[in-house]
Amino acid sequence: MKPGTIVVALGGNAVAPPGERPTVANQFRHTRASLAPIVDLAREGWAIALVHGNGPQVGDELARNELAADQVEPLPLGVLVAATAGWMGYMIQQSLQNALARAGIARQVVTLITQTLCDANDANLRIPSKPIGHALDSTRVARLQARGVPVKEEQPGRWRRLAPSPKPVAVVERVMIGHLVAAGHIVVACGGGGPPVYEDPMLRLEGLDAVVDKDRVAAILGRELEADVLLILTNVDAVYRGYGTKHQEPIRRLDLAQADHLLAGKELGAGSMRPKVEAAAGFVRAGGECAVIAELARGLAALRGDAGTTITRAPQ
Numbered sequence: 001m002k003p004g005t006i007v008v009a010l011g012g013n014a015v016a017p018p019g020e021r022p023t024v025a026n027q028f029r030h031t032r033a034s035l036a037p038i039v040d041l042a043r044e045g046w047a048i049a050l051v052h053g054n055g056p057q058v059g060d061e062l063a064r065n066e067l068a069a070d071q072v073e074p075l076p077l078g079v080l081v082a083a084t085a086g087w088m089g090y091m092i093q094q095s096l097q098n099a100l101a102r103a104g105i106a107r108q109v110v111t112l113i114t115q116t117l118c119d120a121n122d123a124n125l126r127i128p129s130k131p132i133g134h135a136l137d138s139t140r141v142a143r144l145q146a147r148g149v150p151v152k153e154e155q156p157g158r159w160r161r162l163a164p165s166p167k168p169v170a171v172v173e174r175v176m177i178g179h180l181v182a183a184g185h186i187v188v189a190c191g192g193g194g195p196p197v198y199e200d201p202m203l204r205l206e207g208l209d210a211v212v213d214k215d216r217v218a219a220i221l222g223r224e225l226e227a228d229v230l231l232i233l234t235n236v237d238a239v240y241r242g243y244g245t246k247h248q249e250p251i252r253r254l255d256l257a258q259a260d261h262l263l264a265g266k267e268l269g270a271g272s273m274r275p276k277v278e279a280a281a282g283f284v285r286a287g288g289e290c291a292v293i294a295e296l297a298r299g300l301a302a303l304r305g306d307a308g309t310t311i312t313r314a315p316q
Contacts, residue, residue: 001229001303001304003045004227004228004229004289005046005228005229006047006231007048007050007218008041008048008218008231009231009232009233009279010034011053012057013053013056013235014034014235015030015034015056016057017235018134022056022057022134035092035096036099037233037296037299037300038099038186039096039099039100042103042186043103048181049186049189049221050188050189051188051190052089052191052192053214054085055133056134057084057088057192058163058192058211059134062133063133077209078195078207078210079195079207081191081192082113084191085191085195089112089188089191090111092111093188096186107185108185109188110180110188111189114172114190114191114194115194115205116171116193116196116217118198118210120208122166124166124210125164125208128162128164129165130163130213131154131160131161131162133160135159135160136159136160136161163211165211166196166212167216168212170224172197177189177221190218192214193211213275215278216279218230218232219283219291222283222286222288223283227288228288229288229291230280230283230291231299231302232279232291233294234272234296237250237295237308238250238293238294238307239262239277241267252305252308252310253311253312254311254312255314256281256313259277263277263278279291284312291311292310
C-alpha cells in the first residue's frame with residue numbers, strides 16, 4: 001500500500017495490561033514496546049496522527065482523587081481525561097522521539113490536548129456503560145455499590161467501574177491537527193478519546209463528566225483529516241467469528257455489507273470489538289480507503305494484508 005495519511009488508535013491496555021502493577025516505570029516500558037509499529041510507519045513515509053486510549057489510567061486517576069478527597073479538592077472526570085491525555089501523551093511523545101532518533105528518522109512528535117464535541121442531550125450520558133480502571137476486588141465493588149457508583153461484571157469474577165460515554169460528533173482542534181500532520185509531524189491527539197465537551201448557546205464550549213470511546217473518535221478524526229487508512233491496534237490478532245468458542249475463526253477481510261451484517265447480529269456481543277468494527281466501518285463509509293484492526297505487534301503486516309482484519313468499501 002502506498003504511504004498516505006493514517007490515523008492509528010492505540011489501546012490504553014497496551015500501556016497498562018491487566019495483571020500487572022500500573023507503575024509509571026511499567027507504563028513507560030510498555031509504551032516503548034508499543035511504538036515499534038509507529039516507527040515502521042514513519043520510516044515508510046506515512047503522515048501520522050496517533051490516538052490512544054486511557055481506560056485503565058483514567059480509572060486510576062478517579063480512584064486517587066476519591067482516596068484523597070478529604071485532603072484536596074477532587075477533580076471531575078472530564079478534567080481527569082485531559083490530565084491523562086497530558087501525562088500519557090508525554091510518555092508516548094518522549095518514547096517515540098527516542099525511538100525515531102535511534103532509527104535515524106528525522107520526524108518531530110507533538111502532543112495536543114484536544115476536545116471532543118458531543119451532544120449534551122445524548123442518552124448515553126444518563127446510562128453509564130463504558131468500563132474504566134482496573135479489575136476491582138470484592139471489597140472495592142461493595143464500597144462503590146454502597147455509594148451508588150455503577151459497576152459491571154465483565155467476566156465471571158471480573159468487575160469494573162462504569163462511566164458515561166456519549167457518542168463523539170467532531171474533534172474541536174481538527175484544523176490544527178491537520179496542519180501539523182500535513183507538515184510531516186507525528187501528532188498525538190484525542191488522548192483517551194479527548195475530554196468531551198458540548199456547545200452551550202451562551203458559554204460556548206463546556207466540559208462533560210464522561211469518557212469517549214477512542215476508536216470512534218479516531219474514526220471521526222480520520223474522516224476530518226481525509227485520511228487514507230484507520231489502523232486500530234489492540235490485543236487481539238483479528239476480528240473473529242465465534243470468538244471464545246472452539247469454533248472461532250479469524251476474519252481477514254470484510255466489505256461494508258459484511259461488516260454491517262456482522263454488527264446487526266449478536267456475534268460481536270457488547271465487548272470492546274463491537275465499537276472497533278463500528279468505528280472501522282464508519283471510517284470507510286465516510287470515504288476512507290480501508291480500516292484495519294490488528295494485534296499491536298502486527299500493525300505493518302496487517303497494512304500489507306498479511307494479518308489482522310481489513311475492512312473495505314467493496315469486495316476485493
